[in-house]
Amino acid sequence: MSDPIVKISGLNKWYGEFHVLRDIDLDVTKGERIVICGPSGSGKSTLIRCINALEEFQEGEIVVDGIELGPNLKHVDAVRREVGMVFQSFNLFPHLTVLDNCTLAPIWVRNIPKKDAEATAMKFLERVKIPHQANKFPGQMSGGQQQRVAIARALTMNPKVMLFDEPTSALDPEMVKEVLDTMVDLAEEGMTMLVVTHEMGFAKEVANRVVFMDAGQIIEANTPNEFFAAPQHARTKLFLSQILR
Amino acid sequence: MSDPIVKISGLNKWYGEFHVLRDIDLDVTKGERIVICGPSGSGKSTLIRCINALEEFQEGEIVVDGIELGPNLKHVDAVRREVGMVFQSFNLFPHLTVLDNCTLAPIWVRNIPKKDAEATAMKFLERVKIPHQANKFPGQMSGGQQQRVAIARALTMNPKVMLFDEPTSALDPEMVKEVLDTMVDLAEEGMTMLVVTHEMGFAKEVANRVVFMDAGQIIEANTPNEFFAAPQHARTKLFLSQILR
Amino acid sequence: ADAQTLKTIKDRGTLSCGVSQGLPGFSSPDDKGNWTGIDVDVCRAIAAAVFNDPTKVKFVSLSAKDRFTALQSGEIDVLSRNTTWTISRDTSLGANFTGVTYYDGQGFMVKKSLKVNSALELNSASVCVQTGTTTELNLADYFKANNMKYEVIAFGTIDEAVKAYESGRCDVFTDDSSGLYATRLKLTSPADHVVLPEIISKEPLGPMVRHGDDQWFDIVKWTLFAMVTAEELGITQKNVDEMVKSDKPELKRVLGTDGNLGEQLGLTKDWVIRIVKAVGNYGESFDRNVGAGSPLKIARGVNALWTKGGLQYAPPIR
Amino acid sequence: MGVEARKPPPQIALKVRRALGGKAGWNGVAVQLVFGAILAWMAYEIISNARTNLETQHIAAGFGFLQNSASFDVNQTLISYSASDTYFRVFLVGVLNTLLVSVIGIFFATVIGFVVALCRLSPNWLLSRVGGLYVEAIRNLPLLFQILFWYLAVLAALPSPRQSVSVLGAFFLNNRGVIVPSALGQPGLVPFLAALALGLVASLALRSYAKRALFGQGRVIRIWPYVLILLVGLPLATILAFGPPVTFELPQLKGFNFAGGTRIIPELVALTVGLSTYTAAFIAEIVRAGILSVHKGQMEAGSSLGLSRGATLRLIVVPQAMRVIVPPLTNQYLNLTKNSSLAVAIGYPDLVSVFAGTALSQTGQAIEIIAMTMGVYLLTSLVTSAIMSVYGWRISRSLGA
Amino acid sequence: MTDIMASSYVRQDLVAERPAPVKTTGFVGFVRTRLLNSPTNILLTILGLLLIWYIVVPSFKFLLVDAVWSGKDRTACLAENVGHPVGACWPFIQAKSTQLIYGFYPEAERWRVTLTFALGAVLLLPLLIPRLPAKSVNAGLFFFAFPAVAFFLLHGGGITGFGVSWVAGLLQLFADSISGAGAVVVGLSKTSAAGPLLWAIGSVIALIGTLLHWVIFPLTWLRDQMQAAGQGPWLDFLITAVVVSVILFVLGGGARAGLRPLITSLATFAGIAAVIKLMGLDHGGLPIVDTRLWGGLLVTLVIAITGIVASLPIGVALALGRRSTIPLIRIFSITYIEFWRGVPLITVLFFATYMLPLFLPGNFTVDGLVRALIGVSLFTGAYQAENLRGGLAAVPRGQGEAASALGLSWWKTTSLIVLPQALRHVIPAIVNSFISLFKDTSLVSIVALFDLLGSLRASFADPVWTTPSTAFTGFAFVGIIYFIFCFGISRYSLFVEHRLNAHRRN
């Protein structure tokens, strides 16, 4: 593995007086799949949203594909084009069809002709296995299908890094699998991914590295095998004992 | 067991053009406990709601305790007084206390003095083991407690038959048992019961007869032992294999 | 609203009388809601004739635009609200005038500072007027006849029109000239306003009743005539008790000591006595409300008795 | 084996009974008969009373009076009108004046409403407080109070024509209203208007062309310079070529009032100010609720796809907010139209004031006139709600819920 | 720091919390983040400050600094006499305050108005505070007893009869009308082509009328006897009390249900008797103050409160009617609702005030204020119906089903289960319509009733007080009154809403 595509160093963030992220350093190399886990409120979402410039931060530096995101949020648009994001609550646009959801950004941001954008979108919809639903509205689909559309929508922008913020936690159990399968496919194709999730099966199968966060800090990071087999830090042990029951 | 207390013959019902109940014949003798099961949409709820005259039907006849319910729903009120019903979603009256929920019908339908009605209600609330909650509002109770109140409420009208429509399926797993226990008690006291449920343990323990429905028809009816051990019909087998896994 | 108005009133115990929302001298309430004015006196006279009690009147204050609807609908029994007698009002409104309480004519009032001396100099002026009146119609006629342009701003009530005139919305305020004098009194500084000399129309003002009840029509009509007759015969509030003892045949007829003219009306023999005791004769009422005894100080002019060169003339009571 | 699905039995008797009596069957029919009898009795009472009442007063019922000449003047008319015109024309004048004040009011109410809503949503604390203050103050005072305030209080504060506040010697403000220069058409007017129309059409065409180019070839065309040239340059060119389109007639103080120029009467100003500021407070709340109803995640999803803030607002937030906003907004428009009837309090010649007011008191045809007046308002609101239910139906279809 | 690139990393010592480099809390932080965090925001802040400067400062100056506080007439409020620009002319308000509150209500009788206000407040306040007990008694007193007492207090007058007379009178009117209709139809038959048929129909109708007369004869006879005896209303009262109590007792399930309904009924009648005695209603009561003399805040409150109380039952009936499956009733409800919602209130008021008598029998008059009240109630009823429809739709279907499954009839299901829940849902909406009703009462000033705003307008006409600032002063004062009421109610509605929501959560 070569140069880092995402480089986070000395990241600190406050909400008012509350210190959410503390001295975060994290490098992600191209093609790497990182799973971030940790107790609720530990700052996982905040961290991932900082990478996408959805949140401001007060100290430190994030460099994505050579573009620097200082505390001043320069280069925001450039970074956002390189990074795709999938949210817990899908956030599909309910007033647009699935196809329009997927072509909106290519057309308006990358100025790709509509025909081409639609062709690309169909390609990705096929990849997430719902091409025949292209003309439905999001409200007419199940949660799992919606989340897969959300993934396809992010992919249409050809991002170099994909961020996932608990993509399966709003789903009914039967639907978790179909979404995870899609993510596994994506991982196998070599996409760089940062995934916040509590699906430990997924972590074991796919991740190169598991990062454990607590109280706004990275407590432990390791390959999945070692992480699950031999957690080092007391907090990690406690967390794993709770989650793996 | 003697004469049938509920006698359904040649029952047919349509929703618009859709044929939900087809040629249903079913006799329930006094004291009998019948469990009705079957895949979703097979018409179980519809059947049970017909007995209580909550739904109309177009052909056939239902006789409850000698009172005839033709397609024109004659004698609706008389039948409803003989039949108690417990719903999946409890349907307690949220603006009344538990006690008022239980005394409402005796006072307004049977014109029983309030004092007496309250005494009876307390008796039944004791039977479902929540007498101390009598002055709470339903919103302040757990689902299991609410369902037990619903059972007590139905009992205060001294019904000859009790109908249950999936009484436990809206409950969290921990609470299923407390409701089922209440129902078992009731069964042991000799109440005639028709229960739609997928709790096969309950069926085995309590039922005299298990009725399997599919596509609006009664496919198979048998004692629980035979039903579970040696299902006859192919559909029954398929259903049992899915549900007992 | 059938031929039973008198019975209805007697059953009800009060007369319901439509008056203006406040025109000093004709009908206006004081701070406590007591009504005075020449139009009010007519109502009181009727009440006196019917009940022998001039206070048994309920005054309903009406804007010009609501008055006829109120009369038609039966809301009021008699409309005594400086209303001009016209043929169309007698016919299409479903009501009849019963006589003339005051002969008036329309005039204009302007601010002195405008230095206007004649209505013919009013070209391009803005005129404030109360809507639903003959004033509004005459105004249109007058300006058209004299080939002048103007802007009309019509208000629902006289107070609003006056307020707008005072605040400068209009150059001219137009109304019946008696009304102009009355209105001027209500202005902050009456001396700053002048009433122009032109009188542009005939405005005979009088009470009005619904069609269809001739008895009631007669009562209202003759109440007014009784007041005029009383002035002719010199019967006043003060001397009425003595006059009763008079043996002049005419006085005996009028005051009911001879014959039963009042009963033929549906009233009592002493109806004229009741009226005069309550409000006095026409001249007394005029003096008290608009004439020398009032702040308005309007001269009798055409409203003098016919014997004195005026127009007030009552048919004989016999 | 299984029972085949069949068609339901016809049960015609039952269906007829349902149609006649609803769920309650024959009982329902009986209830209806009684209810119908009561209604009929009441209708009979009302009609017979009205008839006897009208008859005893010899009032001619009917609409014949509409052909009679009105013989009073109205101080603002959109169609030519003189005192010798008919009452029917008075009716038209009133309807048009009502529509005029409604349209202007709706325009300003919408503009102010959206501005106030944006203030309230602004991250700036002070501005959002000012917006909140506006909404609370306006919503909690009666509309009639506000209209009277604007009319009486502000009228009293304005100067007389001779002391007019003048702007550039062309615009004047006094207690007779706002006087602006009136435009007199010149030979150059026709080409000028043509050029303006041309520019407008061309700009619209350009816009759709740009959209097609974006969708078709992914080309982004900056259209605003061209639009500017089309909308400003083209008309300017015709002015150079054909001379000025209009000359302005400056208002002159002549006699009591200004002659020349166009005057907007203060009644209209007070009424529109009152109506639009009042309705704006309600619109502001509707718009705010509409925008807040769009989930925060939608904005984030848009920006995470790289859409600019403006594009996210335009393509994602606004279309979603509009669905929430439009139905109550229409209601407010209807309210404004109905509320314009308060004109009667300040002498603006709207339908209620000139027709149900002046015409009524001159003719005494109360029943006919009030029925016509109510009919106009009723028709407006029924047509609007019909349109709205079609719109609502289309929305629910596209949401596919 | 350890090398992150290594696949394994364990943090040894935890990072302690430290304060943010830029302060974003406290006053400074607040100013920085909410007011001055970007150039646009700075601009907006300045704009906001300017707005406030131009609104608040002049208002403050007008209302307090430049105001005149005492004087006898307009001269006190003229700039040339005061020596500086004059703000609010408060003596004007002092002079007119009684008119703004009571209208022309006779001075000697004003205590009655004050007493009514006080009674209303005493009954209303506990009703508004959710924690206090005995809501149903309180509500009964406020919604049923208070209006009657308030009527006799404000209007005065006594009663000559009671239940029997009233019922008899009403029925007789009805029977008369039917007989009259029959006579009319018979009359028509003489001139019409379908004469015999009309004659038959007319005769039948007339017969029904006659029959009705016979049926109610005992009642009317009783009434006439009592009136002839000239006993005042007491005998009538006694009969009514007995009859009503017995009916309640029997309907309530007789002796089995216990004596409670009987006792309640008797207690209620005892209360009524006490009120009748106390106010001397049996011999004339208080002197009558005609509603024409009422005015100001009194009229505003009377219309608003009567309007809301009377519109609720209308709204309930219409909302239920609109959901009914019986075609005529549904069609009627829909037509009614759409009609009233489609026309402006002032045309309704105009209609009610000036045209209603045209549609009533000639000898039948209704007080002007009452007519406005009828108009307002019918109008508001349509809006309430729509509010309630929303509430009814929010009650889950299962509630009604559960009730029917228990054997409750449609009426009992509706009145015991569905309506109470629906009403709870729509309390905020009802309060909101109360606010708009309160504001809309001002429209009655257009039909010559002197409510608060009408009294204000009337007071402007007084030449004693005309000054440049009179209008502004009046508007400021009345505006403040309106604002206090409306804003207070809307805050209260918010409070209730939050409370209800909190209730729903647990």
Ligand SMILES: Nc1ncnc2c1ncn2[C@@H]1O[C@H](COP(=O)(O)OP(=O)(O)OP(=O)(O)O)[C@@H](O)[C@H]1O
């Ligand atoms: N906008 C905000 N303002 C203030 N505090 C916030 C804000 N957003 C999040 N926080 C706080 O920051 C902390 C970290 O939040 P974050 O959402 O990153 O946690 P998380 O690890 O993703 O938790 P979860 O597993 O529940 O999603 C939490 O304590 C949260 O309460």
Ligand SMILES: Nc1ncnc2c1ncn2[C@@H]1O[C@H](COP(=O)(O)OP(=O)(O)OP(=O)(O)O)[C@@H](O)[C@H]1O
């Ligand atoms: N009101 C209705 N109108 C039309 N179709 C209905 C209606 N209610 C139920 N159905 C249809 O009738 C069929 C039988 O419904 P029913 O509720 O009786 O099934 P069920 O066996 O109780 O299923 P479940 O286990 O999901 O409760 C279903 O296909 C359902 O879609």
Ligand SMILES: [Mg+2]
């Ligand atoms: Mg999170």
Ligand SMILES: [Mg+2]
């Ligand atoms: Mg079911």
